[in-house]
Amino acid sequence: MTTDTALSNTSRAAGEHDPVVDELRSRFGAEAFTLQPTLTGMPVVWVAREQLLEVLQFLRSLARPYVMLYDLHGIDERLRVHREEQPPADFTVFYQLMSFDRNSDLMLKVALHEADLRLPTITGIFPNANWYEREVFDMFGIDFAGHPHLTRVLMPPTWNGHPLRKDYPARATEFDPYTLTMEGQDKEQEALRFDPESWGMQRHSEETDFMFLNLGPNHPSAHGVFRVVLQLDGEEVVDCVPDIGYHHRGAEKMAERQSWHSYIPYTDRIDYTGGVMNNFPYVMAVEKLAGITVTPRAQMIRVMMAEMFRINSHLLFLGTYLQDLGAMTPVFYTFSDRQKAYNVIEAVTGFRMHPAWFRIGGVAHDLPQGWDRLVREFIDWMNPRLDEYERAMMDNSLVRERTVDVAAFSTQNAFDWGVTGPNLRATGYQYDLRKARPYSGYEQFDFDVPVGTNGDAFDRGMMRLEEMRQSVRIIKQCLENMPGGDYKADHPLTTPPPREKMLKHIETLITHFLQVSWGPVLKPNESFQMIEATKGLNSYYLTSDGNTMSYRTRIRTPSYPHLQHIPSVMNGGFVPDLIAHLGSIDFVMADVDR
Amino acid sequence: MQYKLTRIDPNTPEQTRYPLGRERGVEDPMDKHVHRNVFTGKLADIMNSAVNWGRKNSIWPYNFGLSCCYVEMTTAFTAPHDIARFGSEVLRASPRQADLMVISGTCFIKMAPIIQQLYDQMLEPKWVISMGSCSNSGGMYDIYSVVQGVDKFLPVDVYIPGCPPRPEAFLQGLQLLQDSIQQERRPLSWVVGDQGVYQAEMPSQRERHRDDRIAVKELRTPDQV
Numbered sequence: 132m133t134t135d136t137a138l139s140n141t142s143r144a145a146g147e148h149d150p151v152v153d154e155l156r157s158r159f160g161a162e163a164f165t166l167q168p169t170l171t172g173m174p175v176v177w178v179a180r181e182q183l184l185e186v187l188q189f190l191r192s193l194a195r196p197y198v199m200l201y202d203l204h205g206i207d208e209r210l211r212v213h214r215e216e217q218p219p220a221d222f223t224v225f226y227q228l229m230s231f232d233r234n235s236d237l238m239l240k241v242a243l244h245e246a247d248l249r250l251p252t253i254t255g256i257f258p259n260a261n262w263y264e265r266e267v268f269d270m271f272g273i274d275f276a277g278h279p280h281l282t283r284v285l286m287p288p289t290w291n292g293h294p295l296r297k298d299y300p301a302r303a304t305e306f307d308p309y310t311l312t313m314e315g316q317d318k319e320q321e322a323l324r325f326d327p328e329s330w331g332m333q334r335h336s337e338e339t340d341f342m343f344l345n346l347g348p349n350h351p352s353a354h355g356v357f358r359v360v361l362q363l364d365g366e367e368v369v370d371c372v373p374d375i376g377y378h379h380r381g382a383e384k385m386a387e388r389q390s391w392h393s394y395i396p397y398t399d400r401i402d403y404t405g406g407v408m409n410n411f412p413y414v415m416a417v418e419k420l421a422g423i424t425v426t427p428r429a430q431m432i433r434v435m436m437a438e439m440f441r442i443n444s445h446l447l448f449l450g451t452y453l454q455d456l457g458a459m460t461p462v463f464y465t466f467s468d469r470q471k472a473y474n475v476i477e478a479v480t481g482f483r484m485h486p487a488w489f490r491i492g493g494v495a496h497d498l499p500q501g502w503d504r505l506v507r508e509f510i511d512w513m514n515p516r517l518d519e520y521e522r523a524m525m526d527n528s529l530v531r532e533r534t535v536d537v538a539a540f541s542t543q544n545a546f547d548w549g550v551t552g553p554n555l556r557a558t559g560y561q562y563d564l565r566k567a568r569p570y571s572g573y574e575q576f577d578f579d580v581p582v583g584t585n586g587d588a589f590d591r592g593m594m595r596l597e598e599m600r601q602s603v604r605i606i607k608q609c610l611e612n613m614p615g616g617d618y619k620a621d622h623p624l625t626t627p628p629p630r631e632k633m634l635k636h637i638e639t640l641i642t643h644f645l646q647v648s649w650g651p652v653l654k655p656n657e658s659f660q661m662i663e664a665t666k667g668l669n670s671y672y673l674t675s676d677g678n679t680m681s682y683r684t685r686i687r688t689p690s691y692p693h694l695q696h697i698p699s700v701m702n703g704g705f706v707p708d709l710i711a712h713l714g715s716i717d718f719v720m721a722d723v724d725r
Numbered sequence: 726m727q728y729k730l731t732r733i734d735p736n737t738p739e740q741t742r743y744p745l746g747r748e749r750g751v752e753d754p755m756d757k758h759v760h761r762n763v764f765t766g767k768l769a770d771i772m773n774s775a776v777n778w779g780r781k782n783s784i785w786p787y788n789f790g791l792s793c794c795y796v797e798m799t800t801a802f803t804a805p806h807d808i809a810r811f812g813s814e815v816l817r818a819s820p821r822q823a824d825l826m827v828i829s830g831t832c833f834i835k836m837a838p839i840i841q842q843l844y845d846q847m848l849e850p851k852w853v854i855s856m857g858s859c860s861n862s863g864g865m866y867d868i869y870s871v872v873q874g875v876d877k878f879l880p881v882d883v884y885i886p887g888c889p890p891r892p893e894a895f896l897q898g899l900q901l902l903q904d905s906i907q908q909e910r911r912p913l914s915w916v917v918g919d920q921g922v923y924q925a926e927m928p929s930q931r932e933r934h935r936d937d938r939i940a941v942k943e944l945r946t947p948d949q950v
Contacts, residue, residue: 286870287835294869302867311837311878314739319838348839351788351818355795356836377836378792381868396865403793447796466803478950484793484889501950721792 149174151190151197151237158189167217170419171659171672173227173236177218180241180250187226187239187256195232198546200257201668202227202687203264205271207297209245211676213655221245222271226253227672227687231546231560234567236661243273252278259549262375262695270295280330285376285724288322294384301384325360330372332362339364344706348377352455352710355720359697359709366705371698375691378720386684390650391417392491392626394681398671399485401686402722404447405665406440407433407480410489415570416660416671417491420653421624428616429493430572435506435609436479436488438602442513443472444665445595445602448717452592453524455714456533461524464516471512475505491651492625497618506610513603521596525589534589538700538712541586548699549692552667553594554716558586564663575612578604588708588715595717624651650679666690666717686725690718726753726908728923731880743841743878754910754923776913780824780850781906782812784899787823789843791830794857794889798829801892811899820846825902827895828879831859832872844879850911850922854898855881858888882924901927 152174155164165177178186190197206223208214220242227238241250252275253260264275265284272293275281283290292299300306327334327343334341347358356377362370382401386394398409411433418425425433446469450462473483479502480486480495488495524530540550542560555562563580565573581597583590619629626646627633633643655677661670667689676682693716701709733746790798801808808814817823820843832840844853855875858864861884863873875881882905885898908925 299869301869303863303869303871303873304867306869309834309837309872309877311743311841312740313737313743313745316743316838316841320842323838348836349789349843356791356833377833377839378831379833379835379870380831380866381870385866385868400793404796462799463804466800467805469800470805481947483891484796496947499948499950505950 149235149237151193151233151235152176154193155186155189159186165216165218167240167657169657169659171238171657173238173659175238175240175657177240177242180243183226183239183241184251184253184256187228187253190228190237191256195230197228197230197233197237199229199231199549200226200253200259200263201229201236201549202670202672202685203253203260203267204685205267205273205295206674206683206685207271207295210297211674211682213676218242222248222273224250224267224273231562248273249276250274251276254279258547258699259692259695262691269293272296283376285379287319287376289319294381301381301388325372327362332370336364341369348374352713354451354713354718357694357713357718357720357723361706361709363706366707368701368704368706368709370702371709373694373697375694375720375723378724380721380725382725383684383686386681388680390679391653391681392646392650394684395489395491396485396487398686399487400721401688401725402444402664402666402669402690402719403484404440404444404719405722406436406443406476406484407486407488408437408440408444408662408664409669410487411437411571412660412662412664412669412671413673414489414491415662416658416673417653419658419660420656420673420675421491421622421651423492423620423622423624425493425571425620426617427572427614429618429620431609431613432494432498432618433489433571434573434576435606435613436476436494438605438609439472439476439509441602441665442599442606443469443476444717445599446472448595449520449524449592452595452714452717453530455710456530458524458527458530461520464520468513468516471509475502475509478502478505490619490626492622493617493619498613503610503613506606510603510607510610513599517596517600517603525593525596530592531589533707533711534592534715535587536585537588537708538704538715539585539587540696540700544699545586545696548696550667550696551692552663552665552689553598554591554667554693556581557583557590557594559584564661564668568661570660570662576605576608588711591715591717624653626651652677652679661687664689666719666722667693688722688725690716690720690722693718694723727751727926728753728910729926731922731924732920744876744880746880750926751923754919772913773910774907776911777907777909781903783815784811784813784825784852784902784906785815785817785823786813786825786827787820787843787847788816788818789820789826789829791828791832791836792859794829794860797889797892798827798856798895801895806892806896808896808899811896811903813899820844821848823847824850825852825854827854827856828860828875828881829856829889831864831866832875834870834872837872837878840875841878850909852882852902852906853879854883854885854895854902856885856895856898857890858886861886864888901930 167175169175203226208220208223222243223240225240229236267273268281269283269285342363344361347353348356358374360372361368385397398413401409446465450465453461480488542558545555545558561580561582578601619625628643632639653675655675657674659672670687672685674683728751730751731746731748855861860875863871883898883902885894887894905927910923912920
């Protein structure tokens, strides 16, 4: 634990003094880069478009390389007022790379001008750039030269305009009301028809005619509105094309018109089985912008509730995963346990799925009297249940037949495709952000990080089972060591401000009124927070332009790369294995399309 | 009781907006029969009640979900809430075998044509429950990619408020649907009787419970479990 903590402190302090900046300068010359000071905790380096590919290649082949393209997206800079120390740009595309050896990140930014929105594709270096580049094309209209299939990924193929541009209206009520006619329906359905040729697929081989099977967007084992088109030779999957965008709720655009405070409920609905786990990275990123230090009690309350939701989400996973494999009963057991978890969650937060309970600077209220009894009951209930699940479900020979050595992938493959969280750990690579870069006081807890060996569907199931045990351990430690003190930080930007103070004098009353009506104003800067969410690494990258609202909110979700990863695992497998794989990924579509 | 009559013209032109079919308010069609002939009127009445009773207690839902609400909907199907008490535990994976489509989640513009197709594939008699704020009205998602309420193109029988509604709220919505099915006047078969759908105008829950809700004076404090 001590080594991990030391590691995290160096990586956090790094920022602009990261050794990689010197490495870049000594290779490309000092004038090749502009360093942008931010609160993101990583170096933010502006690169010229012409040098982008070379720089990425260099970073990928360093002694301790940046192995994963963690995120790639854009910013429309045209209305941004505060752009001090940044090169002129109408649009920016940013590339966030992750190095596990260094345990640190690096962000590259490329400035683009309105008249010339072109970039070279980086799919040759990082294969998972594919969908990200398509999304940037979809949302901003930026062209990626050499991309293998640059089409819309989130919006329908018949869509007009690029929604994340600042001149694109956000509200549905700004457009004509939606209508659907019989011919309109035929047109839309025709546009969704799969065309194998456009994906470079053959309809026949020398021996066989391939069958194209359209699975989804509504299929009982697709876990939501997810579509995947399979090219089949008998029962063998020759190739497959996942298709997403049926669950795009425009959460990133929404952030540009909600105050910093009133956006919290929207974060709940990103990974909708994760509840307050989604508030976590958002409020922490806002607190970095505001300069708030959260009290130890608030930190531990947050950890406890986030772990409650991790258990809740993993229970849902376990039930549906086994149901996809054909087991009918487990879902009834795990949902009974979820009800037990909700008894605690409801008593503490007052809501079930989306409590939106974290606040900028703390949590919504203090723990209620008697919370400890409920939590203790839950812990006592869960431990024997998890042992029973392991015996009844994971030791089951049929489950093993269906999952062992099915859809297995290596750690390197996971890095290439941006796979994180339990799915990465199932490949045998121990990387848990709660240990590697502890946040909100995770360094105080004693827990283990389970790792798998094969990276197959079975290991991915076992990961979740073991993680639930560890979460129960963490909750138990919260129960035994809950510190006293305030549940909200005493800071002018804490929203809403502590109520006791508001009732004392007029100044604080006015502040309270302004914060809940207009919202707090945050200084112009950029901040970033990553957490170990239920499904993998989840992060919020916030850009403030000195306003009551965010200028740009980028939400990096773990499920998005996990779905993009499917063809690289499934090609050559069988249809039932694909179903087992889909069950073992643990994704929800809101976490993909946002 | 007042009824809403829906008739679908098989020769509807292609440019017609969904939902198809003309609706108008009518009197209970049974009354006419009763006045024409006491005996046949009563017989049809009994037949109707018997068929409705069967229909309402064996609503097979379609295994269809869009987003968060679907999790709460499936929670209602599992042991703690046990929807089997209301005869609706038979989840069907094919729309052709299902009676009820629960729009549980946000209705996206990209998804709307698909929802319409799935609805069209369901056989009569069929019902739609709109579950949650998003499918009721767009809810908190007044955003470019979301249809502001599934009733922009589907006929909805019951709206369940909430974001997401609790499983208990879903069960209550199901019971409200059952109540309205008991009052319905539908053809007893493909060939017998009037082929229009007469749906009873059910009382608004908001008005029905208004006085009770206002009468609540003591609210539980959140400081205790």
